[in-house]
Amino acid sequence: MDKNMETLLANADTFMLTTIDNRGFPHVIAVSPPLERNGFYYFKFYINGDGRTAENIRHNRTGSLFCFDEAQHESISLKGYLFTEELVEYKKLAAQLNEFQKELNYKNPMIAVFETLSVKHYKKMQSEFLDIPEK
Numbered sequence: 688m689d690k691n692m693e694t695l696l697a698n699a700d701t702f703m704l705t706t707i708d709n710r711g712f713p714h715v716i717a718v719s720p721p722l723e724r725n726g727f728y729y730f731k732f733y734i735n736g737d738g739r740t741a742e743n744i745r746h747n748r749t750g751s752l753f754c755f756d757e758a759q760h761e762s763i764s765l766k767g768y769l770f771t772e773e774l775v776e777y778k779k780l781a782a783q784l785n786e787f788q789k790e791l792n793y794k795n796p797m798i799a800v801f802e803t804l805s806v807k808h809y810k811k812m813q814s815e816f817l818d819i820p821e822k
Contacts, residue, residue, distance in 0.1 A: 689815075692727060692808050695761055699754035704732060704799065706743035706750045706769065716740050722783050722798070727765060728819065729802050733788050736771070736795035744769045744799060752801050761810040765803045772798040 705715045721730040730752065734740050744750070750769040755762035774796055806817045 689808065691761065691810055692763055692806070695754065695756055695759075695763055696724065696727060698756070701754065702730075702732070703753040704734075704740065704750065704801070705753070706740050707747045708739070708743050709746055714739055714743055718799075719785055719788055727763070727803055727806050729800060731772070732799045732801070733784060733791075734771075734797050734799045735791070735793045736773075736797035737793070740799065741771055741797055744771050750801065752803075759810065761808075763809075764807040765801070766805045767801055767803040769802075770800050772800055774798065 700720060702718050702720065703715055704718050705713050708714045716734075718732045718734065721732055723731040748768040748770060750767065752765040752767070753762065803819050805819060806815075808815045808817075
């Protein structure tokens with residue numbers, strides 16, 4: 688993975704996670720940095736299992752992920768698939784949550800897993816597009 692992309696993903700404090708609702712419209716939420724990540728291939732985010740995002744993922748796995756660095760005029764847009772993971776043990780996960788996530792206090796917390804199909808990296812007027820080969 689490109690060093691610039693790795694730096695942006697590692698330093699982004701907010702990601703925009705987009706799902707598709709039952710009418711075919713995008714539904715966007717801001718999420719904290721991933722609890723787990725493997726390069727730009729997959730990400731795990733803390734979400735509300737009773738919320739619209741989880742509901743959308745259950746009906747349509749298509750989604751996107753976006754983060755940016757305004758000072759560097761840089762962004763990464765990823766297209767891919769989402770699925771939800773039930774939490775086996777909340778206490779173990781709680782140690783990984785930031786203060787904001789802890790304050791959310793979801794009654795039914797879940798993990799949204801994002802698997803990347805394509806990446807668009809934009810930095811200082813230059814764009815790079817990568818398709819991820821299917822497994």
